[in-house]
Amino acid sequence: MENDQGSFEDVSSTSESSKHALEGVFHSHLEEKVRPYIDLIDSLRLIGIDDDLALPTIAVIGDQSSGKSSVLEALSGVALPRGSGIVTRCPLELKLRKIRGGVQWRAVISYKEEYIQFDDPSLVEGYVQEAQNELAGDGVGICDDLITLEIMSPEVCDLTLIDLPGIARVPVKGQPEDIGEQIKYLIRSFIERDETINLVVVPCNVDIATTEALKMAQEVDPEGKRTLAILTKPDLIDKGTERNILDVVRNQVIPLSKGYIMVKCRGQQQIDNKISLEEATRVERDFFKRHEYFSCLLNEDKATIQCLATKLTQDLVDHIKKSMPLLSEQIKKQLWDLRKELSQCEAGPPLDPQKRKDFFISTLMKFNDKINRSATGEAGNEYNLFVQLRSEFKKWKDHLDSTKSSFHETVQAVVKEYDLKYRGRELPGFSDYSLFEMVVQRLVIQLKGPAIDTLRVIRETIQKQFSDVSRSCFPHYPYLQCVATNKIDNIQSKQEAKVEQRILEQFEMEQLVYTQDGIYFKSLNETSLAADGQKVSEDNFAGLDSRSKYPEMLKAYYEIVVQRLADQVPMLIRYFMLKESAQLLCNEMLGLMDGANVNEVLREESEVSRRRVNLQNRVDRLTLAQEKLSNFL
Template sequence: MDKTEFYEDASAAVEDCRPMEGVFHSHLDDRVRPYIDLIDSLRMIGIEKDLALPTIAVIGDQSSGKSSVLEALSGVALPRGSGIVTRCPLALKMRKLRGGIQWKAIISYKDELIEFDDPSLVEEYVADAQDKLAGAGVGICDELISLEISSPDVCDLTLIDLPGIARVPVKGQPDDIGDQIKTLLLNFIQKSETIILVVVPCNVDIATTEALKMAQEADPEGKRTLAILTKPDLVDKGTEKNILEIVRNQVIPLSKGYIIVKCRGQKQIDDKISLSDATRAEKDFFRRHEYFSGLLHEEKASTECLATKLTQDLVDHIKKSLPLISEQITKQLWDTRKMLSLIPSGPPLDPHQRKMYFIDTLTEFNDKINRLSNGEVVIQENLFILLRSDFQKWKDHLDGTKERFHETVHEVVKEYDRKHRRRELPGFSNYSVFEMVVQKLVVELTGPAIDTMKSIRDTVQKQFIDVAKTCFMNYPYLQCVSSNKIDNIQSTQEALVEERIMEQFEMEQLVYTQDSIYYKTLKDTANQEASEDNCGEFGSRSNYPDMLKAYYEIVVQRLADQVPMLIRFFLLKQSGRMLCREMLNLMDGSNVNEILREESDLSRKRIEMQNRLERLTLAQKKFSSFF
């Protein structure tokens, strides 16, 4: 049988399903029930997260009789009371059993699933579920509760019961409870796939009810709206004809029309009148009513007529929606596979492969650290450009001290000549005096050298951490561990570099250089002095001891290279090696699952896409098997 024949047979079966005297719910032909089962199975796998499904959503003002209607259809008592009783959306799935199978039910929400076979427990289980999802009290929640009832006395039908519309908050409710409920209801009834079942009491002005106003807002043309009139026994005398006009679609026209029902009232509940007895009493009420009896023959009155009408509308709606749903699933499957292919894959589930993945991840990190240390890789900013910038500042500072050195020497020479000079000629001052000057000025360079080292430490540490963030983007544990190791290693190496720098400056107190280096620098200095004198610069300083100037040039050059080399070796080269060794140690006896635990937007996106792919794939299989 092809799809067209299937649709036609299903429609014919629903048309033949008429209420019969003495039978509360007529069962559907086996060719029709698969439609409802298909949609419910799609809802069970969570496909509504991806696309809207055909459904019937029940809305009504508080105390409109909504719970009584659902009780009449399902055959079980639901939570009752004043104020907001339905605090979470309730998917009420009714399954007609055949072959003498007894009543059973399943209630599920979040990770809870409870099976039971006592109808009297329904109210308690639903109330408990609402308390767990929405909290004890009068708050609401958009989490769905699923209640599946299988019984010989119900029809094949699924409804979504929504919270009653509230106008004024009661004690314990937030001031915006009305807006919260309206938002929740509109999320369901605005979808074109939803049939809106509006419950309205007969004893109020139908045009002023919030439920019908909201339905008209979501469905302006009234094509998806079916109204149920309740409490016909409370109609004021003389207004019966007005009710007839409403039911016959002459007041506020709706494409799906109106059904009038009489469910159990509070007195019947108090008198413990059963639902089956209430159903028979309902039939008698309409059959004997002076004005409403004709509605029975028009199939616009009684719960039985409502059940058949709802089932027919739902199956027709499903039938029209299936081709579009199938098309949407196929398209979203393609889109999801494409998006998933663009997201980097995560760690494998197989333990051995997962460990290999972990080793590869650490190897990639270590490789980047080594290449970064050697200047072969750039992370955001070129590390060696940043280092050269700091090292150049250090060199510029050293060069800037030359003038002060020369001035200090000049002052010392003048002071020596004035106080201590004996028979020696000018310029032949005591060597120890000049040695003291060199030592004093070199010591003053210690602070700037340490500052340079600290600046480089911050730069290198930031780049190392950037590598960790890149390689361990999805793994917070590895990010945390590597960041701690980087900080600890850098702190240790910083102390070591500082010690080496201080040693270097202590060695500079020796005032030493190779004679050949000294003579060459002295010659260069003398030539420069001569050139500057010819240019008219520094002429007044031509009597400076050239040998001291030459020696300080050597000191500057030595420190300009040695301090950066110490910093680069200990804070970059050696730190990188130590970090790589420390990270490799993680492979010894570590919990790989904990280490590779993902908590990032990217990993959440990948998991979301994988779950979506599973839902859509399963939905596509269900469609394939359905036809």
């Protein structure tokens, strides 16, 4: 066997070691050297480091019906799914772990959220098929989700490899037309990495130069430095072609730095006859020992599954050792870049529980401060609601003023109605005070609808502004945004109902027709009721000819009503919808501090937060990987 830099000495170098290989025994001193390196890479893959950079691994590829499954069965000691067409439909990470000390066989299969432990080797095939159906669906589709099968047994070598779907040439029923390209794309994603050893399975009874698997390996590894080929089905070759096959194995046809190994695994008839894998191993060795042409391969360490297992383990560990310095440098560079990028991200909640709680309190206080400044109308505040409210209050006042233009028509209509329905023996113009009240009430009642409309508009304005404050203060915290939005809506709804009731009460009070005498006289004077510039007062009002000045008297009182409503309605709205609503909202938000699950409340969902969390997770796993690697360098 060829020894690259960093390989183990004397592996399979004597007939005694070959005998031990036959028995499935890997020397203990070699195990002590091998296991830590393989465990290191497996631990890095377990923490997800292969999402950040490529890890040393062995990828198994082959055309359909190349014998790939049989090779993996022989290495692992368990039956894997078999059949025609695409059998492997998801990448299968096969982790073989040698155990001793009387411990029996056990295994774990994991994918997605599933994690199944079992101790019956006969269950492997069913569990793998179930996992593939779960990930790729029932049928013949493929999926790039990884299935991990870890087998712990006294009968295996320490080895990790990834089985990939067999290369399909023609789609079968139920497969998409581009299934071949889908499979090749999946295979390339593994074998194109410099860190991957490509294990190519090729049947002896086909022209090796025409196999799709070897072509793909050559495309990504033209010099063959990281490609090892396995020749299967040596019992099916045509007589007279044995020497040609020997030339292939001895690297004289398509040279590969890692060379070729020939194996003879169980055939379908042996499986049907329930020949065990252990028995198949003995049958394999006897086949090579007695073969006229291939017996020489035993002495050259180029035949049998046990020889393959030893070489694969050695090659993988050598590959890991060579890759470690570069891996360490890649981790350092990525950590530097990620930490720099993370420092430029907007800060999120601290991880320390107490600091996280303080951050939560501070976040709520900032929200309350903005809400209070919105409600107080502080100058220069970007959330100053009074800019918008003043505009709506002016519209209300303008509407009140606009009703004055139709005042005369309303008065005439009411007087005419009175004369038709209520006038008795009195002559026209001698109307009583009830007519005055009727006119006022008719005018005022028309203002109730617009007042409620103003309330609705301002409620929407305030609610939108408060919600904008919520989004600005809790941009990355959907829970807080949801809580704040619900509280804003509930409080505004209750306050709106309260204000509406107050406004209706105000209009009910306006039916009483009342004002202070002094205020009324002032309004009368402003309407030019007095003749010759004489001011009307309590002293001279008794002599005033009120019959002819009836409309002016009504107009004077209506001016008072308009002024009163122009102020009172906005004050009611401002107090209950803005001032009191802001206080209630702030109190309720502060109440979240009592017994709140801070971690849930501050759960983030945004592109910025997801990016920051993703960066932090990458930094964490790369830091852990760096610590693990430092123990080996």
